[in-house]
Amino acid sequence: MSDNGAMSALAPTLKKAPSALALRPMRASDLDAVVLLEQQVYPHPWTRGNFADALAAGYHAQCVHQDTELCGYVVAMAGVEEAHLLNITVARALQGQGLGRVLWQHLCAWAPQVGAQCMWLEVRRSNVAAQAIYKHWGFETVGERKNYYPAGRGQREDAVVMGLTL
Ligand SMILES: CC(C)(COP(=O)(O)OP(=O)(O)OC[C@H]1O[C@@H](n2cnc3c(N)ncnc32)[C@H](O)[C@@H]1OP(=O)(O)O)[C@@H](O)C(=O)NCCC(=O)NCCS
Structure with missing residues (x-):
């Protein structure tokens, strides 16, 4: 237990409030960092091809960065009056600090815009x-x-x- 306490004291924290970190569309040039983060979070990660296909298909994909470091991303697909959340991921060391909420609030604003x-x-x-x-x-x-x-x-x-x- 004391080890966990020591680790959490050393765990990376966000320098700014999560809401101060800007989201922007995921680009092909993000995929190296996206795939690396994905592999660090999931035992069965999406492949680079999965992300590339999502971008090529025009799925809604957004990244959140702190300075130049990728912190998380979300991928969603608009359907007929519905949206399908395909991937929402925050870097392991930054989970539980409100970034998921930033991604979720973004989705909640985006979904009605596409008629979901x-x-x-x-x-x-x-x-x-x-x-x-x-x-x-x-x-x-x-x-x-x-x-x-x-x-x-x-x-x-x-x-x-x-x-x-x-
Ligand atoms: C799921 C994930 C994206 C959430 O991101 P996060 O940065 O850790 O989440 P946040 O710190 O913003 O917390 C999200 C919300 O859940 C709430 N929450 C956290 N743990 C909870 C629990 N056990 N029970 C209920 N609510 C909980 C938080 O209070 C917060 O509430 P808010 O939105 O009202 O502020 C992130 O944890 C992650 O990448 N997990 C691993 C990958 C994964 O499993 N992705 C989903 C695959 S389907």
């Missing part, structure tokens, strides 16, 4: 931390997708489908 009346997402059943945050933001569990995600060693993991009326 609801938003939905999939999350790994084991990712209870993210599910708690999504519930806090107002999402409810609306279903599941069996064996949706790769889980290593040839195994698969279910997705929990969550939805929110905007």
Whole structure:
């Protein structure tokens, strides 16, 4: 326990209030940093090709930086009267400091602009931390997708489908 306390005292913190950090569209030139951050956060990360495809498809993708350092990003897709949250990620060392909220508030402003009346997402059943945050933001569990995600060693993991009326 004391080790954890020592680590948290040394953990990187944001220099500014999260709301003071600007979001801007993700560009192809961001992908090296995006893929690196993605690999640091997820055991089964999106590939560079996944991000490149998202940009090529015109999905809504935004990055948040502190100075020149990438801190997080969000990728979402507009559909017919709905939006699909595909990826929301904050650098591991900066999680729990309000950056997710910055990304979420941005999505809440963007979604109505593209005519979305609801938003939905999939999350790994084991990712209870993210599910708690999504519930806090107002999402409810609306279903599941069996064996949706790769889980290593040839195994698969279910997705929990969550939805929110905007
Ligand atoms: C999910 C993620 C993007 C959230 O970003 P974050 O910077 O850690 O989140 P924040 O510090 O802004 O906290 C988000 C909100 O959740 C709330 N929250 C945090 N933990 C919570 C919990 N266990 N229960 C309920 N609410 C919780 C916070 O109070 C905050 O509330 P607010 O928006 O009203 O201020 C980030 O934690 C992350 O990248 N996780 C790993 C990747 C991941 O799992 N992504 C989702 C894949 S589906």
